[in-house]
Structure formats: structure tokens, C-alpha cells
Amino acid sequence: MDDDRPNLEPGFRRETLPDPEAVGEDEALVARLRQEIETSGPITFARFMDRSLYEPGHGYYRRPAPGPGRAGDYLTAPEAHPIFGAALGRLLEQAWDELGRPDPFTITEPGAGTGALAAVLLGGLRDLGSPMLAAVPYRPLEREQERLTAFRDRLAAWGLAGLLAGDAAPPDAAETGAVVANEVLDALPVHRVVGRRSGLRELLVGVEEGRFVHVEGPLTTPDLAARLEAERVVLEEGQVTEICLALDGWLTDATRHLARGVVILVDYAEEPTTLHSPVRRDGTLRAFARHAVGGDPFRHVGRQDLTATVDLAAVRIAAARAGLHAVGETTQAELLAATGSAELTGAYLRADTSLEDALALRSALVRLMDTRGMGGFRVLVLGRGLPPGTGLPALRRLARPGA
Numbered sequence: 001m002d003d004d005r006p007n008l009e010p011g012f013r014r015e016t017l018p019d020p021e022a023v024g025e026d027e028a029l030v031a032r033l034r035q036e037i038e039t040s041g042p043i044t045f046a047r048f049m050d051r052s053l054y055e056p057g058h059g060y061y062r063r064p065a066p067g068p069g070r071a072g073d074y075l076t077a078p079e080a081h082p083i084f085g086a087a088l089g090r091l092l093e094q095a096w097d098e099l100g101r102p103d104p105f106t107i108t109e110p111g112a113g114t115g116a117l118a119a120v121l122l123g124g125l126r127d128l129g130s131p132m133l134a135a136v137p138y139r140p141l142e143r144e145q146e147r148l149t150a151f152r153d154r155l156a157a158w159g160l161a162g163l164l165a166g167d168a169a170p171p172d173a174a175e176t177g178a179v180v181a182n183e184v185l186d187a188l189p190v191h192r193v194v195g196r197r198s199g200l201r202e203l204l205v206g207v208e209e210g211r212f213v214h215v216e217g218p219l220t221t222p223d224l225a226a227r228l229e230a231e232r233v234v235l236e237e238g239q240v241t242e243i244c245l246a247l248d249g250w251l252t253d254a255t256r257h258l259a260r261g262v263v264i265l266v267d268y269a270e271e272p273t274t275l276h277s278p279v280r281r282d283g284t285l286r287a288f289a290r291h292a293v294g295g296d297p298f299r300h301v302g303r304q305d306l307t308a309t310v311d312l313a314a315v316r317i318a319a320a321r322a323g324l325h326a327v328g329e330t331t332q333a334e335l336l337a338a339t340g341s342a343e344l345t346g347a348y349l350r351a352d353t354s355l356e357d358a359l360a361l362r363s364a365l366v367r368l369m370d371t372r373g374m375g376g377f378r379v380l381v382l383g384r385g386l387p388p389g390t391g392l393p394a395l396r397r398l399a400r401p402g403a
């Protein structure tokens with residue numbers, strides 16, 4: 001890579017849209033799931049989703065083939081253009097400033113995947129000449145260790161390997177720094193429930209004539225009803241929605257080591273009023289295979305991603321339980337606008353920028369700032385041990401007062 005140029009990965013603009021039907025399914029995983037159900041009875045959808053995504057060696061995120069990425073199944077925002085990383089980097093830099101520029105300022109990334117976010121975040125800070133970079137050890141965490149090999153390779157290709165802090169588990173409640181997670185919450189397993197006049201019922205996964213099917217049954221845990229009650233949501237007859245109970249434990253674990261700092265969560269997320277609205281009778285569960293969105297979670301088992309829109313109210317409750325306070329919220333589009341798209345684009349659009357790179361920047365900005373698409377992704381900023389009243393300029397456009 002030319003040192004003088006911003007970091008555009010090789011093959012960045014390659015568009016390949018392979019046939020989603022060709023992905024097949026993981027037959028061994030299908031057999032295991034079928035056996036579990038035939039032996040013990042229907043399982044929760046959360047269990048089905050957890051095994052479909054995370055069964056060692058077989059789940060969608062536990063196999064060697066690429067997942068997120070241009071050649072994979074869908075595109076996460078960092079892969080659209082490094083300017084997304086630069087904007088997030090600016091946000092982190094403002095938090096670092098508020099904290100008095102601590103050194104070290106360790107950035108931990110749970111669900112780091114193959115390094116798409118880390119590369120553009122650290123690369124973006126480098127492109128902007130950020131002084132924070134000298135204080136940053138970067139710690140990726142993954143459920144699948146193999147993905148960390150690809151992570152290290154990617155950072156090395158970007159000339160950023162020197163910033164890696166290693167991938168050992170964080171220490172106990174001792175660090176000053178940040179926790180950043182991009183599109184991880186939507187990949188946590190969800191339960192599915194359906195409204196009935198007689199009350200809430202759960203959609204379990206059974207097997208009929210060798211095929212996975214939804215089977216309606218009583219709730220497997222009262223926590224499901226409690227979550228909807230806390231959000232004052234009553235489902236209509238036949239209305240289906242998803243509930244992520246894994247959120248609380250995940251957020252507590254992911255931030256346990258953080259004594260002072262910020263937590264930045266980026267994901268597609270909605271308020272419960274729209275998320276569980278009767279207009280959405282079938283919930284938000286989606287399956288992604290090779291850039292095609294499908295609605296059937298029982299196809300391409302182990303070979304397609306499963307995801308559901310994140311419930312913002314549930315995240316706020318989980319944050320309070322984890323001892324984190326709200327710093328602010330914004331959207332990806334507003335973050336890009338507020339961090340000064342002029343300054344950021346200046347770093348990527350210079351006199352010597354090729355026309356091709358300039359056009360790539362323009363189309364990425366259109367995509368990243370489209371509020372009906374990636375631009376509408378939420379950016380939630382939580383804090384622990386921050387000076388009272390801390391407000392970050394990057395959040396000014398849509399900042400939500402501390403809850």
C-alpha cells in the first residue's frame with residue numbers, strides 16, 4: 001500500500017453477488033439439532049439460533065469460510081469505507097480527551113470478527129493523525145479463535161499489527177479505555193414469542209417429517225413476559241416478536257474489566273414502540289446468505305447468518321444493570337455529519353486522490369448516511385467513571401440526555 005494514501009483494502013470495490021441457493025446447509029449440524037429435538041422435545045429458538053451460529057466447527061460464525069465481507073454474505077458498515085472508522089475514531093478520541101488523555105487507553109472489541117472494524121478504526125485514526133493512537137493497545141475478543149487469525153492478518157496488511165494488545169481475556173475491573181462492539185448485539189440469540197388472546201406463548205423449534213418447524217408452547221421462562229411488561233408492550237393476536245435475554249449477561253461480561261471509560265455499541269436498533277409494533281406482525285428475524293435477505297431461519301442451517309433488530313430499551317436497562325450510565329446516542333449518519341464530514345472527507349479526498357477513489361468515497365457516504373439503511377444504525381455511548389456531565393461533541397446532533 002502506498003503510505004501516502006488512505007487505506008482502501010485491495011478488492012475494495014469488487015462486487016460479487018453469488019447465488020444464495022448454492023450455499024446448502026451444514027448437514028452434520030442439522031442432524032445434531034434434529035437429534036436433540038427428537039430426544040428431548042422442542043427447543044427454544046434461542047437455542048436453535050445459538051447452535052446455528054456458534055456450534056464449534058459448524059455454526060455460521062465458527063467455520064473457516066468468510067462471513068461478513070464483500071465476498072461473503074453481507075456487508076457491515078466498516079467494510080463500506082474507512083471513513084466510518086475515522087468517525088468512530090473521532091468519537092473515541094473525544095472520550096479520551098474528557099478522561100484527561102490517559103495512557104494506556106485500551107480499546108477492547110468483543111465480537112471483533114476478522115478485523116473489519118479494527119482496521120478502519122485504527123487506520124482512520126492514523127489517517128487523521130490522531131495523538132490518541134500512541135496510547136492505544138487494541139484487544140480483540142472473539143468466540144471463534146480462528147477468526148482472530150484472520151484479524152491479525154488484516155491488521156498486519158494495514159500496517160497496524162503493532163497496536164495489538166494480544167487476545168488474552170481482560171483483567172478484572174482495572175482498565176481505563178473503551179469497549180467497542182459493531183453489529184454484535186444483533187447476533188446474540190433471541191427467543192421468539194407470539195401474542196394470543198389467552199396470553200403470551202413461545203415459538204419453539206420442533207421437527208415434523210424431518211423438517212424444522214415452529215411449535216407453539218408455554219413460555220420457557222417468565223423473563224420473556226417480564227421484558228415485554230417492562231416495556232409496556234402487549235402483542236396482538238398472532239403477532240410475533242423476538243426477545244434477546246442474552247443481552248444483560250453479554251454487556252456485564254463485556255464491560256466488567258472497565259474501571260473508567262466508554263462503551264460504544266453500533267447496531268441496527270429500534271425503540272420498543274416500533275420494534276414490537278403490531279404493524280410488524282412477523283417480528284424482525286432475518287437470515288442473510290450471500291447478500292440475499294431471507295426470512296426462513298430453517299434453511300441453510302449453519303451457512304446463513306441469523307439476526308434480529310436490537311431493542312434499544314432493553315440495551316438501556318442492561319446498561320443500568322451493568323453499572324454503566326448513558327452518555328449519549330446518535331445514528332451513524334448523524335455521527336458522520338457531526339464529526340465533521342468536511343474534515344473527514346478532507347483526509348480521503350485530496351488533490352492526488354484518483355477519480356476512482358473519489359467516487360468510492362462518494363458512494364460509501366451515500367450508503368453510510370442513508371438514514372433508511374446503514375445511516376440509521378444506532379450508535380449508543382455508555383460510560384463508567386466519566387466526569388459528571390460529560391458530553392461528547394460527536395454526539396451533539398442527536399444526543400439523548402443521561403438516563
Ligand SMILES: C[S@@+](CC[C@H](N)C(=O)[O-])C[C@H]1O[C@@H](n2cnc3c(N)ncnc32)[C@H](O)[C@@H]1O
Nearest residue numbers: 061076111112113116117142143182183184187
Ligand atoms: C456480525 S459479526 C460482526 C463482526 C465485526 N464486529 C464487524 O464489524 O465486522 C458478529 C461477531 O460477533 C461474534 N460474537 C458473537 N457473540 C459473541 C460473544 N459472546 N463473545 C465474543 N464474540 C461474539 C461472532 O463470532 C461474530 O464474529
